[in-house]
Amino acid sequence: MADGLKDNFAPHARALFKQIVDAVGFVHSKGVAHRDLKLENLFLAKDCVVKLADFGLMKAFAGPMGETLMTKCGTVNYMAPELHKEN
Numbered sequence: 001m002a003d004g005l006k007d008n009f010a011p012h013a014r015a016l017f018k019q020i021v022d023a024v025g026f027v028h029s030k031g032v033a034h035r036d037l038k039l040e041n042l043f044l045a046k047d048c049v050v051k052l053a054d055f056g057l058m059k060a061f062a063g064p065m066g067e068t069l070m071t072k073c074g075t076v077n078y079m080a081p082e083l084h085k086e087n
Contacts, residue, residue, distance in 0.1 A: 012048065019050040027052070031062030033069060038078045 020042065027034055034041075035057040043051040057073050060066045072083050 016044075016048070016050055020052070023050060023052040027058075031060050031066055032058050033061050034058055035069075036074045036078075038075055 024034065024037065032055075034052065034055060036054060037052075041052065041054040043053055045051060059069055059071075061069050072079070
């Protein structure tokens with residue numbers, strides 16, 4: 001386990017979750033959707049800093065290259081149930 005995460009995990013969990021939300025917010029602020037957020041694409045450095053990885057499915061949704069995102073993609077077991085419904 002990363003240094004500093006041994007005891008009283010709740011404050012650390014909140015801090016880690018905030019880092020994840022901040023990372024996604026940063027990516028979205030650049031007009032990009034990650035489209036494959038899952039535990040396997042989050043890394044934890046020794047200093048307990050979360051790193052968001054694997055932008056292979058990313059897509060611009062804003063800016064000069066932006067487009068409306070209509071394609072279902074990502075890891076099936078991590079997709080929201082409503083994405084599996086037929087229209």
